[in-house]
Amino acid sequence: MTFRARHLLGIEHLAPEEIRTLLDLAETYVDLNRRTIKKTDVLAGMTQINMFFEASTRTQASFELAGKRLGADVMNMAVAQSSVKKGETLIDTALTLNAMHPDLLVVRHGNSGAVDLLAQKVNCAVLNAGDGRHEHPTQALLDALTIRRAKGRLHRLTVAICGDIAHSRVARSNLLLLGKMENRVRLIGPPTLMPSGVADLGCEVYEDMRAGLEGADVVMMLRLQKERMDGGFIPSEREYFHRYGLDAEKLAHARDDAIVMHPGPMNRGVEIDGTLADDINRSVIQEQVEMGVAVRMAAMELLARNLKAERGREAAGVMV
Amino acid sequence: MTVFLENARIIDPGGGTEALGNLVLDGGVIAAIGDMAAPKGAEVVDCGGKCVAPGIVDIGVKVGEPGERHKESFRSAGLAAAAGGVTTIIARPDTSPAIDTPETLEFVTRRAAEASPVRIRHMAALTKGRAGREMTEIGFLMDAGAMAFSDCDHVVSDNKVLSRALTYARAMGALVIGHPQDPGLSKGAAVTSGKFASLRGLPGVSPLAERMAFDRDMALVEMTGARYHADQVTCARTLPALERAKANGLDVTAGVSVHHVTLNEFDVGDYRTFFKLTPPLRPEDDRRAVAEALATGLIDILCSMHTPQDEESKRLPYEEAAAGAVALETFLPAALRLVHDGTLTLPQLFRAMALNPAKRLGLPQGRMAEGAPADLVLFDPDAPFVLDRFTMLRSKSKNTPFDGARMEGKVLATFVAGRRVFAAGEG
Numbered sequence: 001m002t003f004r005a006r007h008l009l010g011i012e013h014l015a016p017e018e019i020r021t022l023l024d025l026a027e028t029y030v031d032l033n034r035r036t037i038k039k040t041d042v043l044a045g046m047t048q049i050n051m052f053f054e055a056s057t058r059t060q061a062s063f064e065l066a067g068k069r070l071g072a073d074v075m076n077m078a079v080a081q082s083s084v085k086k087g088e089t090l091i092d093t094a095l096t097l098n099a100m101h102p103d104l105l106v107v108r109h110g111n112s113g114a115v116d117l118l119a120q121k122v123n124c125a126v127l128n129a130g131d132g133r134h135e136h137p138t139q140a141l142l143d144a145l146t147i148r149r150a151k152g153r154l155h156r157l158t159v160a161i162c163g164d165i166a167h168s169r170v171a172r173s174n175l176l177l178l179g180k181m182e183n184r185v186r187l188i189g190p191p192t193l194m195p196s197g198v199a200d201l202g203c204e205v206y207e208d209m210r211a212g213l214e215g216a217d218v219v220m221m222l223r224l225q226k227e228r229m230d231g232g233f234i235p236s237e238r239e240y241f242h243r244y245g246l247d248a249e250k251l252a253h254a255r256d257d258a259i260v261m262h263p264g265p266m267n268r269g270v271e272i273d274g275t276l277a278d279d280i281n282r283s284v285i286q287e288q289v290e291m292g293v294a295v296r297m298a299a300m301e302l303l304a305r306n307l308k309a310e311r312g313r314e315a316a317g318v319m320v
Numbered sequence: 321m322t323v324f325l326e327n328a329r330i331i332d333p334g335g336g337t338e339a340l341g342n343l344v345l346d347g348g349v350i351a352a353i354g355d356m357a358a359p360k361g362a363e364v365v366d367c368g369g370k371c372v373a374p375g376i377v378d379i380g381v382k383v384g385e386p387g388e389r390h391k392e393s394f395r396s397a398g399l400a401a402a403a404g405g406v407t408t409i410i411a412r413p414d415t416s417p418a419i420d421t422p423e424t425l426e427f428v429t430r431r432a433a434e435a436s437p438v439r440i441r442h443m444a445a446l447t448k449g450r451a452g453r454e455m456t457e458i459g460f461l462m463d464a465g466a467m468a469f470s471d472c473d474h475v476v477s478d479n480k481v482l483s484r485a486l487t488y489a490r491a492m493g494a495l496v497i498g499h500p501q502d503p504g505l506s507k508g509a510a511v512t513s514g515k516f517a518s519l520r521g522l523p524g525v526s527p528l529a530e531r532m533a534f535d536r537d538m539a540l541v542e543m544t545g546a547r548y549h550a551d552q553v554t555c556a557r558t559l560p561a562l563e564r565a566k567a568n569g570l571d572v573t574a575g576v577s578v579h580h581v582t583l584n585e586f587d588v589g590d591y592r593t594f595f596k597l598t599p600p601l602r603p604e605d606d607r608r609a610v611a612e613a614l615a616t617g618l619i620d621i622l623c624s625m626h627t628p629q630d631e632e633s634k635r636l637p638y639e640e641a642a643a644g645a646v647a648l649e650t651f652l653p654a655a656l657r658l659v660h661d662g663t664l665t666l667p668q669l670f671r672a673m674a675l676n677p678a679k680r681l682g683l684p685q686g687r688m689a690e691g692a693p694a695d696l697v698l699f700d701p702d703a704p705f706v707l708d709r710f711t712m713l714r715s716k717s718k719n720t721p722f723d724g725a726r727m728e729g730k731v732l733a734t735f736v737a738g739r740r741v742f743a744a745g746e747g
Contacts, residue, residue, distance in 0.1 A: 012519075091635050111637030112521035113591030132639070134521030172521060195518035196526070 003302040006310070007119045007126040010135035011176040019177065023145050023154075026291070026298035030145075033069070033294055042301050043072035046103040050076045051093075052129065053109040058264060058289065059129050059138075063106045066296035072104065090114060091121055098122040103307060104300055107131075112169075125303035127296075130169050139263055140173035142295040144181070146288050147218055150259050155182045160212050160254070162188040163222035163244060163271050166195045166233075170263045171222060175203055188212035189244060192233045209244055213253040220261045221246050221272050237270050247273040251282070259284050322346045322362040323738055325698070331373035332688040333671035343372060345694040348737035353690055367698055370732060371666065374674040374686045375407025375438075375695035376651065379468075379497075379575060380551055381626040382644070383409070383440075384716075385431055386424070387416030391717045392628040394428075397648065398436025400714040402742035404649040405697030405731040406624070408439040408678070408685055413450070414472035420445035420456045422464040429465055437741040438734070439695070441681075443468045446485050446496060450474040455485040458492050467681050470497035470551065473598050475533060477503050479540065486546035495547045495681065500534035500558065501525075501599055510639045511600045516585045522638060527555035527606060530599065534558050538565045541572060549680060550574040553619055554602050556609035563618055573680050575621035578647060578654045581611040583721060593634045593641035594721045597625070611663050614672050621680065622672040624651040628717030646715045650722045653729035656701050660728060666701065694738035703730040 002017045011019075032038055048067040052060050060076065067074040079093065088096075090109070097105065098121065105126045107115045112132030119126040130136040148154040159178050165171045165187050175198075178185050185203040187194065199205045206212030213219060224240065234240045246260065260276060260283045268274040277283050323345040330341050330353065344352040344359055358364050378401070384391040401409050411428070413419035419428060425444055432440035444466035448454045451474075458469060469489060475498075476482040489496050506525040511517045513524030534550060538561065541548045553562060553574040565572045579597055584604045588595045595601060602610075613619040627644025634641050647654070655673065658664045664672075670686075678686030685695050705712075709723040734742035 089632070089635070090637065109637070111639050113639075114637040116590055117635075117637060132521050132637075169521060172519070196513040196524065197515035198518045200515040201519065 003306070005303070006306055008137050008299050008303060009116055009119060009126065009128045011137050011140050011173045011180070012135065014180070016180050019141070019144065019180065022141060022295070022298050022302060023148060025301065026141070026145050026294040029294035029297040030291065033290070038069050039071060040069065041071040043067065043070040043304055046072045046304060047101065048072040048074045048104040048106065048300070049097060049102040050074065050106045051079050051097065051108075053079050053107070053114075054130070056108055056129070059108065062289070062292045063127075063129060063296050066293050066300060067104070069293070070297055070300060072300070090118060094118045094121045098124070103304065125307045127299060127303065133167055133169055133172070135173045136169040137173050138292070138296050138299060139170050140177040141299065142288055142291040143174055143220065143261060143263070144177055145291045145295055146261065146284050147259070149287070150284055151217060157217040158184045158186065158215055159218040159220060160186045160188055160216040161220045161222065162209060162212070162246065164193045164224050165189050165198065165222065166193045167225040168222050174220065175201060179203070186212050186216065190234060190240070209250055210253045213250060216254040216258050218261065219246065219251065219254055219258055223263065223265065224267055224271050241270055245269070245271055245273065246276060248276060251276065258282070261285065261288060263288070321738065322359055323735070323740070324358040324362040324364045325367055325372055326358065326364060327369055328367035328372040328698070329369055330688060331371055331666045331670050333374060333667045333675040334687055334689065336665070336667045338371075338666055340369065345696075345735065345738035348694055350688070350690055350692050350694050353688070365698075365733070370698060370700045372696055372698050373666070373670045374688055374692070375697050375734065375736065376405050376673045377408040377410070377677040377681070377683065377685050378406045378626070378648070378651065379410045379621060379623045379677045379681070380412055381409045381624060381648065382412045382414065382628060384628060385415065385428060391630055392715060394432045394435035394440060396714060396716045397626075398438050398440065400648040401436070401438045402734045403714055403731060405652050405699060405734050406438060406648055407695035407697070407734060407736050408441065408683065409436070410467055410677070410681065411440055411442045412472055413443050413445045413470065414474070418445045418450045419443070420448050420450070422457060422460040425461055425464045425466060438736050441465065441467045443470050443497065445469065446471045447476060447481065452476040452478055452481060455481070455488055458489055458494055462492055462494055466494075468495040468497050468549070470499070473499050473501070475499055475501055475503045479536070483540050483544055486540055486544040486548075490544055490546040493547070495549060497549045497551050498537045500530050500537060500550050500553065502529040502533045505529035505532070506599070509600065510596065511588060512585050512602050514585075514603060516588070520588070520591065525600065527557055527602065530555045531558045531561055534561055538570065538572070541565070541570050542568070545571075547571045549621070552576055552580065552599060552625065554580040554599055554606060554610055556606045559609060559613055559618060566618075573620040573676070575623050576610050576614065576619050577623055577625035578651050579625065579645060579721065581607060581614065581622070582654045582657050583607070587721065591638040593636065593638055594645060594719050594723065596638060596641050596643045597645060598643040611658055614658070615664050615668055617671070620672065620676045622655060622669070623677070624648055628715055629719045630717055634719055644719070646713065646717050646720050648715060649713055650707065650720055650727070652697070652699060652731060653727040654722060656729035659701065694735055696735045697731055698733040699729060699731045701729050704728050705730065
């Protein structure tokens with residue numbers, strides 16, 4: 001078992017072995033979460049603070065539930081409405097929190113790299129719950145667990161990621177994770193929503209959705225991030241749905257047993273046909289949400305373990 | 321006071337030569353160069369075979385006066401310049417308020433003269449408030465000593481306004497300094513678009529935004545006949561356009577900042593905001609092409625683009641952090657990297673850092689010749705050190721990308737008008 005990371009800031013710095021360790025541990029939590037009594041004491045006595053600079057419902061709830069099931073004391077800071085509005089800088093907010101001695105800090109922020117910056121200033125373990133367009137590591141991990149359970153493996157699969165790649169941290173983290181686990185990744189979307197130079201990151205880029213879906217084992221749809229658009233990326237939502245929205249006809253180009261994923265929240269009728277999203281034979285969207293709690297429990301347990309070990313070493317050092 | 325510099329490796333950017341010899345400084349000028357003996361009563365400085373070159377003439381230094389004196393004052397900038405071998409600062413007008421009237425220009429001229437050990441000359445804004453709507457009083461500002469006219473990184477986007485300003489400037493014989501960067505494409509950009517930008521999830525701008533703006537400026541220069549200098553040409557794909565403009569006989573020169581020829585986009589690493597610059601750092605291919613263009617002379621001028629920022633403006637998420645880096649004191653050792661890696665010879669380097677900028681501005685500095693101003697830098701090009709931004713910089717702001725970097729090249733002494741304004745080891 002290997003997991004060395006001190007923080008979970010992104011997939012970029014994780015080794016394949018660390019990813020495997022985390023997913024294996026998450027499996028045990030999937031079982032636990034299906035029982036009536038779900039509580040463990042892995043994080044008993046530890047404090048978890050959720051700090052969401054960007055509004056979030058599902059990710060925040062998932063982290064909160066994960067922490068509570070592990071026995072941590074969980075606090076939600078509604079930073080978006082408080083100190084930031086009073087002009088406090090990110091670093092000052094971090095230092096203030098640090099003084100309260102949290103053990104796990106879960107952070108979402110609208111700027112790429114903001115969570116990295118914050119992690120440099122605190123003594124606890126930091127989990128990135130999404131930073132700008134950079135990374136959303138727990139989303140990629142829960143997607144990986146969902147794929148592994150549905151397909152029986154997490155390697156040598158063809159995964160098509162479709163939609164608004166440019167604004168998506170989910171796409172970046174998934175691209176990195178699936179690449180590390182030796183899968184074939186295809187990115188599909190209109191060129192205005194495709195980040196430049198992305199083909200050099202080890203994936204194939206398609207502008208034609210049908211061609212891109214050909215033979216895919218996994219079809220991962222992304223949300224059209226209306227809030228990140230200053231306009232002019234696509235002509236209209238109806239034209240977008242016509243060319244890049246997933247419906248039964250386009251899905252027929254993928255393998256017959258291809259699964260359909262979506263990180264949520266969905267824009268039904270914009271990037272995905274509503275009926276398809278609800279089709280329990282193809283869609284694993286609900287399972288993704290379930291895996292989310294398990295993966296976050298696993299991530300927090302591993303980070304807490306490393307944190308305890310590190311503090312133990314420091315204490316021993318002081319004694320000598 | 322006569323100063324005799326003996327046993328010096330004399331760098332002559334005009335002749336493209338370097339040779340051992342002696343120098344006599346007298347009456348503020350270089351009185352003699354050769355192998356003569358020390359004149360009677362002269363202060364003798366044994367250079368120990370180290371280099372003596374014309375002092376650096378740095379076009380485009382941001383000093384925080386007026387408006388941001390907590391970031392850099394004329395005093396601190398002047399001390400930093402002296403320690404860095406910069407003998408003439410050409411200060412930028414992107415202050416707060418902008419230097420756009422003869423009155424503000426006279427104010428900063430007086431402040432600078434009182435406070436600085438090195439020469440400080442000033443640019444003025446091309447349009448009032450750098451707002452891109454009405455041209456400044458170019459004639460009055462020239463009378464008050466404006467060296468050139470620039471709105472800096474506020475690109476004048478209205479072609480009619482710019483064409484009129486260029487036409488008027490031509491009539492006055494004024495030099496206009498443009499910032500070739502398409503304002504629409506570069507809006508909000510923090511890095512150069514491409515693989516690195518995509519991996520870091522940062523908004524990027526295509527290198528072609530520079531070429532587009534440069535092409536536009538060249539069309540307007542062709543239309544108006546103005547004298548034009550591009551402050552920073554940083555992309556390989558702008559170079560053919562620059563070459564064409566020069567071949568067509570337009571009165572055009574181009575510069576580049578020392579950071580863009582010594583660093584590349586990957587140096588940003590994990591969101592290191594001290595590497596956030598305007599324009600953003602480029603891919604390695606661009607860096608190399610632009611450095612080579614300095615060697616051929618296609619790019620005329622190397623500058624520091626010294627831009628002081630306090631810690632607060634840099635300790636922010638990358639997109640929100642302020643752009644710019646201090647460079648007066650790291651300019652020479654950073655630029656010497658191009659000599660050590662064989663891209664440039666020392667005379668070529670000082671052609672770009674001293675001779676060409678002085679020529680372009682009509683200043684007598686930058687030459688290694690009898691009768692030229694005795695503005696000189698004595699330095700050891702090979703002396704190694706590791707930069708510590710808190711203990712080694714005189715600038716008020718410490719935002720250097722070279723913190724912790726291994727560098728080679730130390731300034732031993734700096735002379736302005738034959739007077740020593742800096743000596744290593746004397747604080």
